[in-house]
Amino acid sequence: MKKTVEKERIILFTCNWHAFSSFEAAGIDNLPYSPSVMPVRISCLGRITPGIILKAFEGGAAGVCLVGCPQGECRYQNGNQEAFGVFEESKRLLRLLGYNEDLLQYKLITAGDGKEFQAHVEHIVRIIQEKRNIR
Amino acid sequence: MKTYPEIIKANQAWLCIDCGKCSSVCPITLHLVDGYTSPRLLVEGAVTGGEESVIEDPLLWSCLTCQRCAEICPSQVQFSNFIQNARQLAREKGHSGQCTHSGMVQGWMRMMTDPGLEQKRLDWLDQGLRTNPESDVIYFPGCLPYYDAAFAQMDIEGTEIARAAVKILNHLGIEPAVLENERCCGHDPYWQGDMDTFRKLAELNLEMISRTSAKRLVTTCPECAYTLKNTYPEQVGGLGLEVMHLTELLAESENIGRLFPQEQNGQVSVTYQDPCRMGRFMDIYQQPRKLIGQMGFQLVEMDHHRHTSICCGTSCWSTCGKLNKDVQAERLKEARSTGGEKLITSCVKCQIHFKCAQSDPISGQDIQLEIQDLTTLIAEKI
DSSP states (O other), rough: GGGGGGGEEEEEEEHHHHHHHHHHHHHHTTOOOOOOEEEESSSSSSGHHHHHHHHHHHHOOSEEEEEEEETTOTTTSSSSHHHHHHHHHHHOOOOOOOOGGGGGEEEEEOOOOOHHHHHHHHHHHHHHHHTTTTT | OOHHHHHHHHHGGGGOOOOOHHHOOHEEEHOOSOOOOOOHHHHHHHEEEEEEEHHHHHHHOOOOOSHHHHHHHTTOOOOOHHHHHHHHHHHHOOOOOOGGGGGGHHHHHHHHTOOOOOOOOTOOOOOTSSOOTSSSSEEEEHHHHHHHHSGGGGOOHHHHHHHHHHHHHHHOOOOBBBBBBBBOOOOOHHHTTTTHHHHHHHHHHHHHHHHOOOOOOEEEOHHHIIIIIIIHHTTTOSSSSSEEEEEHHHHSSSHHHOOSOOOOOOOOOEEEETTTTTTTTTOOHHHHHHHHHHTTEOOOSSSSSSGGGGOOOOBBOOOSSHHHHHHHHHHHHHHHHHSSEEEEEEHHHHHHHHHHHHHOOOGGGGGEEEEHHHHHHHHHHH
C-alpha cells in the first residue's frame, strides 16, 4: 500500500456545495484521479484566506487549488468572487516568496459533474507537477 | 529559558508600588468594555499569584508593548519587556495570541525561515533608481513589498515608501545596496514570544548582512530599525554596522541642507504620529519634526505627542478587535481636531492600521483624514 501513495500533497479546498458534490460524484462513478490530491471541505470558498493558503505551503503542500461554485451560483451570493480576490492576493505573496504562481489554482465546477471534476483535477495536478520544481 | 521569578526580577516588576499611573495611560485599559485589567493588575498578579494569573490576564496578549506605561512608571517597571518575556513562557505552555488576517503575516514570516528561499522581492526597483551591491550603505525595506501585496485594497503606501527612500538616497549621492533575499527582521515574532522564528530570521539576516562591506544600514520601518539596532545585539549578535531610521540620516545637518537648501515657507498644516518604536524606544522625536519644518509645513501637534503619543492600536498582527478599532478611531479624531490637512507618520504599520480603521463603513466616516508617510512626502518635495 505504501508504495502507491505519493509523497507530494496537493491541497484542494472545495466548497460544500457545487464543488464538493462534483467531488462526490467522481467518487460514486469510480473515476480515478491522482492520489496526491487531498480535499479539504469548507462551507464556502469565501471562507478561504491568504493565511490559510500560505499555511498549506508552509506545511509542505506541492500545490493548492481552490474549487468553488460557478459564477452566479454561490450558495452565499459572492463567496466565489471573494475567493478570487484572495486567490490573486495569495499569488502575489507566493511570487514574493519565490514560489511559482501556478502552484495555486482556482477553478469553478458545476455540481454533480464527476467527469468535469476528474478532468479539472488531472489538469491541475499536471500543471502543479510541471511547475513545482520551477520556483 | 528564564523562570517567572527571574523575569519578575529582571524587569523590576517586584518594585511596583501599585500607584496605577500605568492604568491611567494604557490605551487598552482605557477602552476595555468587558472586565477590567491593567498593567498594574497584571504585574500585581505576577508577583503575588504567579504564572496562572498572568496567563489568564487578557492583557498578556492584547498589550501593544507601546512602552507608554513603562515610560511613566516611577519604579521603572519594564512592562513591555515583561510582557515579551511572559509571552515567551506562555508559548512554552502552548498558549498564544490570536493572529489577525488568519495568520497570513506570521505565515510568510515563518516561511522566510527557510534558508533555501529565493524571494522575488525587488520588482519595485524602477529603472530610474540607482543601487549598488558594493555600496557601504544598505537600504533595508523590510516587509514593505509584502504589505503592498497583502493590503492592496486599502491603498497603502508600501513599495512607494521603498522607492521614495532610494530616490532620496540617490538625490544625496548614495547608491544603496538592496539585498534580494533579506528576511523579515523578526520584530513581530520576537514581541509575540516566538523566539524560534525570531532566531532563525535573525541568523539569516546576520549572515547575509555580514557578507557585505557596508558600514551603515538604513531602514524606513521603525520596527526594523529598533530590532536590528537593539534586539539583535541582545539576542543573537550585533550586525557590526550602524543601524538607523532614514529620518535620522536625513536630519543630519549636511543631508538636510542638501535636500532643502533653504527653509521653505508654506501654509499647509500637518500633524505627526510618533511611532512607538521610533519615539519611546529610540528617542527619535526631533528629526522628523525638523524635516517637516524644513519642507515648509506647519506642524500642529496632537494633544498626545512625543513621549505621550498614543500607539496606532494594533501590534504584531495579533488580537485586533473592537477595542483596537476604538483606540485607532480616537487617535484619528485627535489628529483631525488639530485641523491639519494630513497625518504624517514614519511607520508603514501605523498607516495600515489607521487606514484599516478608516475603511470601516460606519465608524470610518468620522475619521477620514489623509495619511502619508514622511518618506514619500520628502520624495515629493525634492
